[in-house]
Amino acid sequence: MKKMINNPDHVIEELMEGYIIAYPEYIRRTELHQRALIGKKRNPNRKVSILIGGGSGHEPAFIGYVGAGMADGVAVGNIFASPSPIPIQAVTKEIHNGHGVLYIYGNYAGDLMNFEMASEMTEIEDEIQTAAVIGNDDVASSKDIDDRRGIAGELLVYKTAGAAADFGYDLEEVRRIAQQANDNTRSMGIGLSPCYLPQTGKPSFDLEDNEMEIGLGHHGEPGIEKTTIRTAKETVQVMMQNILKEGLYKENDDVVVLVNGLGATSQMELFIINKEVDAILKARKINTYKSYIGNFITSMEMGGFSVTLMKLDETLKSCIDHPVDCPNFKEV
Amino acid sequence: MKKMINNPDHVIEELMEGYIIAYPEYIRRTELHQRALIGKKRNPNRKVSILIGGGSGHEPAFIGYVGAGMADGVAVGNIFASPSPIPIQAVTKEIHNGHGVLYIYGNYAGDLMNFEMASEMTEIEDEIQTAAVIGNDDVASSKDIDDRRGIAGELLVYKTAGAAADFGYDLEEVRRIAQQANDNTRSMGIGLSPCYLPQTGKPSFDLEDNEMEIGLGHHGEPGIEKTTIRTAKETVQVMMQNILKEGLYKENDDVVVLVNGLGATSQMELFIINKEVDAILKARKINTYKSYIGNFITSMEMGGFSVTLMKLDETLKSCIDHPVDCPNFKEV
Structure with missing residues (x-):
């Protein structure tokens, strides 16, 4: 640590x-x-x-x-x-x-x-x-x-x-x-590397050097499956399959996309992930109303990320459009 | 990688x-x-x-x-x-x-x-x-x-x-x-863990598990000294000594403080680092006009951070106060 x-x-x-x-x-x-x-x-x-x-x-x-x-x-x-x-x-x-x-x-x-x-x-x-x-x-x-x-x-x-x-x-x-x-909101996360708890020095989970964990929780709770690391495209396909099979997001729906880094995953990777999320949404004719890409809710220095969709109706759109002013989360 | x-x-x-x-x-x-x-x-x-x-x-x-x-x-x-x-x-x-x-x-x-x-x-x-x-x-x-x-x-x-x-x-x-x-701007960085170049898979620098590098550049350029990892307080003292000995920042000056994470260093750590920066500025009676804490210019998933001070005159204050609107850098 x-x-x-x-x-x-x-x-x-x-x-x-x-x-x-x-x-x-x-x-x-x-x-x-x-x-x-x-x-x-x-x-x-x-x-x-x-x-x-x-x-x-x-x-x-x-x-x-x-x-x-x-x-x-x-x-x-x-x-x-x-x-x-x-x-x-x-x-x-x-x-x-x-x-x-x-x-x-x-x-x-x-x-x-x-x-x-x-x-x-x-x-x-x-x-x-x-x-x-x-x-x-x-x-x-x-x-x-x-x-x-x-x-x-x-x-x-x-x-x-x-x-x-x-x-x-x-x-x-x-x-x-x-x-x-x-x-109206569904998410799924991926773990790539653990964070370490300051008082114990223990890792939040164990993964081999070539492994990732699909569905990992943001305190290191076990996910669905440990696999060898896949490409961004393959990984996002699995995540989006799980999110979309909920049946909540349909053709012509407007959604918010949130790609959240857990801490140690680079912004470069988050943008590449967003490209893959977008390709799947476009193929399903689901409209991205707004995107948030960054480290919004982290797990200290954990490696990994999550993808979130929120389906919008007119009320929720007016809420998403409303300005906010927090130190590192502002919309004008 | x-x-x-x-x-x-x-x-x-x-x-x-x-x-x-x-x-x-x-x-x-x-x-x-x-x-x-x-x-x-x-x-x-x-x-x-x-x-x-x-x-x-x-x-x-x-x-x-x-x-x-x-x-x-x-x-x-x-x-x-x-x-x-x-x-x-x-x-x-x-x-x-x-x-x-x-x-x-x-x-x-x-x-x-x-x-x-x-x-x-x-x-x-x-x-x-x-x-x-x-x-x-x-x-x-x-x-x-x-x-x-x-x-x-x-x-x-x-x-x-x-x-x-x-x-x-x-x-x-x-x-x-x-x-x-x-x-009017001076910075100094610290490296804790390397990033990996996507095409070669090679780390940007080498450090032992208990080491940090003082003065590391944000592409992994060598710094001044490799030492065993120190506390936030001790580390920031070394950084601020190097920044302050430039003679640019004096009692009653107004400064901008920028604590920039390189990628894998947690926001929690950046806030603790900011506390130590502030203690040194207060002891020198240098006034913090504005603070920026976050991952603004990263080095992919490199672990480490830098501290920057910018001394303000009235013109620079009016520039710092001017609103900006970028996707993840907004001021109203």
């Missing part, structure tokens, strides 16, 4: 400090909890507040998606571990505006437990109404949709929910639109 | 295709040359045009910095190799607006030769006036400033030049301001 850090026990506090120092106009601490961070750029039209969060190690997620048109606050967990209910409650109390708070998080046991507990605490102790949308876009993680993990597709759910909140909708309507975004 | 590509001989054409497919509103091809790409978002105030370019493998550079407030066109080279004069001439002919073209490129033998040849060709054959600013921010590469390589600091020169062009200045004034930006 080769990491440019100081003390492995302090990486979370130090990365938060380095982030806040870089972008003080976007985010601040709250006295309520050191793992609770609050956005500074709130659209005055916004009634409902958006709270995101999850484990650390996915930078710029989740901290980087607090900003205008996106989340109002973030609860920060340990590496690949859910935040506890206490910072979630702290963020909720600080950002709620009398109109309720929407929680958006991934479908992982720890996140489910902690966000649900925080929701109960804030409703009983603080009389703040909450709702939740739980990301489950990873088609490789289970045949049963309710058991699927949330991976990069959550970025598009944040963007949709943030826009709906900026439009001034109430909690139930923001939740409904964000849930629709989630329901 | 584990890369998600198709044919190693076609990576440049395929990455260009994948990029243009993703961002068709930003960039287009020209019939004049397949390695010549032209921007679509030009400020109507802009007289002078900006041409950037260099070797591939630095994505999102250089292609990704064609956009509003930045470059008008890019000449694309092979991996870590300068573009030939032909695409540089092609871009020049396509983007010039009767007011001349400013070339910005790094101080490498191949780039110098090819951009100078292109400049002569366009002046003689096409009667287009050109000027050049040559990035040489890497303090580790030579004691003699004229021999220094250009690394991540070029991003700030693009931004400055783009703003000056948008302000409607003439070629000499845009060149002068961009040269000032370059003269």
